[in-house]
Amino acid sequence: MVVSSMMMVASPAITESSFGMTIVRPGMMRGVATIGTSVRWPNGIVPYIFATGYTTDQQAAIVSRMRKLESLVAINNVQCILFRPKVSSDVYYITIRNGAGCSSYIGQNTGITMERTVSLNYPGCFDDGRMMHEFIHTLGFYHEQSRPDRDSYVKVNWQNIQTNMQSNFQKYDNTVVNTLNTPYDYASVMHYGKTEFSNNTLPTIEPLQANIKIGQRYKLSPTDIQEIRQFYSCPATGALLTTTVPTKTIAPSLNPSYYSSQFTTSHPLFARSGGSGANYYYENLQLTIPAGGLYTFQCNSYIDSFASLYYSFNPSSPATNFFMSFDDASSDNWEFRFTINFPSAYTMNFVVTTYSPRVTGPFQIVVTGPTKATFVRNG
Numbered sequence: 001m002v003v004s005s006m007m008m009v010a011s012p013a014i015t016e017s018s019f020g021m022t023i024v025r026p027g028m029m030r031g032v033a034t035i036g037t038s039v040r041w042p043n044g045i046v047p048y049i050f051a052t053g054y055t056t057d058q059q060a061a062i063v064s065r066m067r068k069l070e071s072l073v074a075i076n077n078v079q080c081i082l083f084r085p086k087v088s089s090d091v092y093y094i095t096i097r098n099g100a101g102c103s104s105y106i107g108q109n110t111g112i113t114m115e116r117t118v119s120l121n122y123p124g125c126f127d128d129g130r131m132m133h134e135f136i137h138t139l140g141f142y143h144e145q146s147r148p149d150r151d152s153y154v155k156v157n158w159q160n161i162q163t164n165m166q167s168n169f170q171k172y173d174n175t176v177v178n179t180l181n182t183p184y185d186y187a188s189v190m191h192y193g194k195t196e197f198s199n200n201t202l203p204t205i206e207p208l209q210a211n212i213k214i215g216q217r218y219k220l221s222p223t224d225i226q227e228i229r230q231f232y233s234c235p236a237t238g239a240l241l242t243t244t245v246p247t248k249t250i251a252p253s254l255n256p257s258y259y260s261s262q263f264t265t266s267h268p269l270f271a272r273s274g275g276s277g278a279n280y281y282y283e284n285l286q287l288t289i290p291a292g293g294l295y296t297f298q299c300n301s302y303i304d305s306f307a308s309l310y311y312s313f314n315p316s317s318p319a320t321n322f323f324m325s326f327d328d329a330s331s332d333n334w335e336f337r338f339t340i341n342f343p344s345a346y347t348m349n350f351v352v353t354t355y356s357p358r359v360t361g362p363f364q365i366v367v368t369g370p371t372k373a374t375f376v377r378n379g
Contacts, residue, residue: 001141001190001224002177003039003231039107039140044081044232046138047090048118053098058122062096065131070241072220073228079241080234081139094118094138102130107140129217133189136220139228144184144191145205146172153184153208160204165197169205180230186212187221187302211356213302254296254368259285259375262362263303263354268379270315272353273308273325279357280306284313286376287350287367289342295369297326297350298337304355305363307336313349313378323348327355349378 050059066083073080086093092108099119109116118134125131145154148171156169169192185191186207193215194203207214228234267281289295299305309323326336352365367373 001136001144001185001188001227002147002172002179003140003142003227038110038112040231041081041092041108041139044079044234046081046083046135047086047093048083049086049093049095051095051097054096054122058098058126061126062120062131065128066135067241068128069132069135069220072225073232073234074241075229075234075236077240078235078238080229080232082241083135092116096120098122101125102134104134104137106137106142127217128219129189132220133217136190136224136228140231141190141227142172142177143168144186144188146170146177147179147184148173148177149179149184153186154214155206155208157202157204157206160198160200160202162197162199168192168197180227182223182227185221185223186214187216188224189217189220190224191215209361211304211354211359212361213304216302254370255372257367257373257375259365260362261352261377263360265358265360267360268315269358270318270353272306272318272351273322276357280353281358281360282315282351282353284315284378285350285352285365286378287348288374288376289346289348289369290371290373292342292344292346293370294339294341295367295373296337296339298366298368299335299352299363300366301335301361301363303359303361303363305336306353306355307338308351308353310349310351313351350375 050062054062063083070079070081070083071077092110094105094116096118097120099117099121101119101121102125103117103119105116105118116138118138120126120131120134125134144150145156150171158166158169161169186209191214192205194206195201196204196215198204205214261283263281263283265281267283269278270280270282271278272280272282297307299307306325306327308318308325311321311323314320326338350365352363365375
């Protein structure tokens with residue numbers, strides 16, 4: 001995603017989609033303001049009101065996503081951004097409406113008299129990814145594919161885009177947006193999917209790198225979090241967030257363990273279970289489970305991941321001592337996720353690879369359970 005670096009003027013032209021994501025912005029003047037002027041909400045505080053049209057439970061669901069976004073961005077749980085109800089002294093605030101789709105203005109827009117609408121249709125926009133996508137627009141960010149360097153990473157098929165939605169695929173130069181010196185992020189929650197606003201079901205935007213998934217609406221990527229922290233100068237010390245956020249991913253009683261790496265063309269190749277020949281880059285990890293219990297294994301990546309478990313692993317004979325393998329968590333999510341109930345402490349070979357042959361890219365393994373697991377890379 002990229003930060004707007006422009007002052008905006010009135011006369012907005014609002015466009016909305018059914019349940020996709022569409023940004024809404026007033027007419028623009030390039031280069032009027034320096035980076036952050038008119039865009040950033042002072043002290044990261046975003047006042048809000050609810051328009052009529054939501055039940056109490058629906059309002060609570062929206063506020064819960066606000067709290068989750070605040071918590072994800074916070075360093076050491078120190079407040080950085082804060083969505084709070086409008087008070088009488090607030091000149092600028094957002095109005096959240098049960099509109100026809102999912103949309104938001106970008107940034108605060110100081111000095112402009114207008115309704116700063118965030119449209120969150122119920123039920124179409126009521127999931128973590130879509131809500132936080134719109135709130136990140138509110139914080140001042142464009143879509144990832146709006147970056148000046150996007151043509152080095154994706155191809156836009158203009159002929160497949162609905163005529164009234166082509167503006168959502170506009171690329172901006174450095175006088176309009178700031179990439180904050182971050183790399184292009186296929187995994188960003190702010191990236192469009194391949195068929196967003198298609199007029200014929202064919203791809204409107206395609207990654208130039210093979211076997212890459214775009215358009216996930218599950219969670220913020222590490223780069224999403226980094227950019228918000230950088231743009232709002234998130235502190236590591238200071239006032240703590242006062243509202244806790246329930247999480248579906250890791251229960252308080254569980255202990256997460258992490259392993260991060262990246263497949264490159266220097267990695268060894270092997271013939272994975274169900275694959276086509278010795279064409280799959282892999283890493284062989286010795287995984288130790290210190291105590292019995294229920295453990296969940298999850299991969300975070302924008303590449304299509306694949307995992308295999310072995311009692312012992314010989315890459316020259318991958319069918320020997322094979323235990324089991326795991327592919328996608330769902331048809332929409334290319335990242336494997338599975339749970340095993342270990343009766344006692346256990347050590348095994350955990351082989352991480354990809355679904356398609358010769359795919360490179362970063363990945364992270366997260367194991368959660370009653371005790372911390374340990375990883376040792378073999379070879």
